[in-house]
Amino acid sequence: MRVGIICPYSLTLPGGVQMQVLGLARALRRKGHAVRVLAPCDGPPPDAGVTPLGLSLPTAANGSVAPVAPDPSAQLRAIRAMRDEDFDVIHLHEPLAPGPTMTALLLRPAPLIGTFHAAGRSLSYELMPNAVRFLAGRLDDRVAVSEDARKLAQDHLGGRYDLTFNGVELRRYEDSPTHPTEAPTILFVGRHEERKGLAVLLEAVTRLGADVRVWIVGEGPDTAVLRARYAGDPRLEWLGTISESDKIARLRGADVFCAPSLHGESFGIVLLEAMAAHTPVIASDIPGYANVARHGSDALLVEP
The missing domain is CATH 3.40.50.2000 (Glycogen Phosphorylase B;)
Structure with a gap:
């Protein structure tokens, strides 16, 4: 056909x-x-x-x-x-x-x-x-x-x-290398805008210890403001737009994947990607994510 x-x-x-x-x-x-x-x-x-x-x-x-x-x-x-x-x-x-x-x-x-x-x-x-x-x-x-x-x-x-739910190609995750990291690492993937909740994550990171690392993937209208606000924090690694293969490798290498979206998510494909990489997920308890992950079983879902 x-x-x-x-x-x-x-x-x-x-x-x-x-x-x-x-x-x-x-x-x-x-x-x-x-x-x-x-x-x-x-x-x-x-x-x-x-x-x-x-x-x-x-x-x-x-x-x-x-x-x-x-x-x-x-x-x-x-x-x-x-x-x-x-x-x-x-x-x-x-x-x-x-x-x-x-x-x-x-x-x-x-x-x-x-x-x-x-x-x-x-x-x-x-x-x-x-x-x-x-x-x-x-x-x-x-x-x-x-x-x-x-x-x-x-x-x-x-x-x-x-x-018909979205899906991921499991073989691409199973065959991927793992990006190395030397510290407990949180991964964020998404557009840098209000609804994706990156500002919420970065504020929460200020309360964590000095040994934590945060990989921040993506760009958007809030990138410059957020980078300037947290310019003195050496724990943050701003990666910008990366290749699909690099994203999968970092999903496999991170200790936790965080999806702090506030609203506007239909289906949390990024949660599926993290689960395919066998990476623990912390995400907002919003309908688009609750459709994908069960709290306490597939992910830790928290109030946005």
Whole structure:
């Protein structure tokens, strides 16, 4: 089967949806399907099976910033790719995000499956209810990655949604080397913004001993302020954006993974990654994380 997967977010920037798209493509290829991923890219495509649609434009969404490509040139590239590839089925991740997924809904060149990732609140659903319901009605099947994502979609779009949780490729974690560390090490992975709770973690670290080390992965609008605030703390190692292989190695090397998000999480894929690396997890007790980890069994969940 010729399968198209369209991601509205730049595949060269870190993100849970992007990881699911690339992982699903690899899994389908192992099953013998011909898979082509269409998505914006802000650098060289991360996989030979990716057709880049152009650069992304940072856009505010769900308390964060989404690297989408709503510009006309990206839509033309998507249209040409869908025409040339002649897909048997097209899988749209976040089908109502501005850009190529919405273009595919309008054209509907093949049967369409839509996977909904977002939870919490959607301003576009609230401001354009008739338009988003019309577009969602062009999907042949609808999937949600969590109960919260299904509730958001059902409340605004109606329809039936199959619940299919996100996953990780266990072999990539089992085969990975372990990054060395010489001190008890906490790992944080995520965008540096209010909802991810990095400021809360760093404040808590001030109460810990001098022998603790903190690996901080990611970047964001709060990076400069937080680095300046804690500039004198030698325990903090600001790693910026790192490769997927380095992230997995550090997940395996850390003594604990901390996910202190305050809100806005649909499905805690980072918790799955830490568990796949056999690393203990401390996370906020919010619905998106409670869907993934059981308190006292899979993780220590605490009030955000």
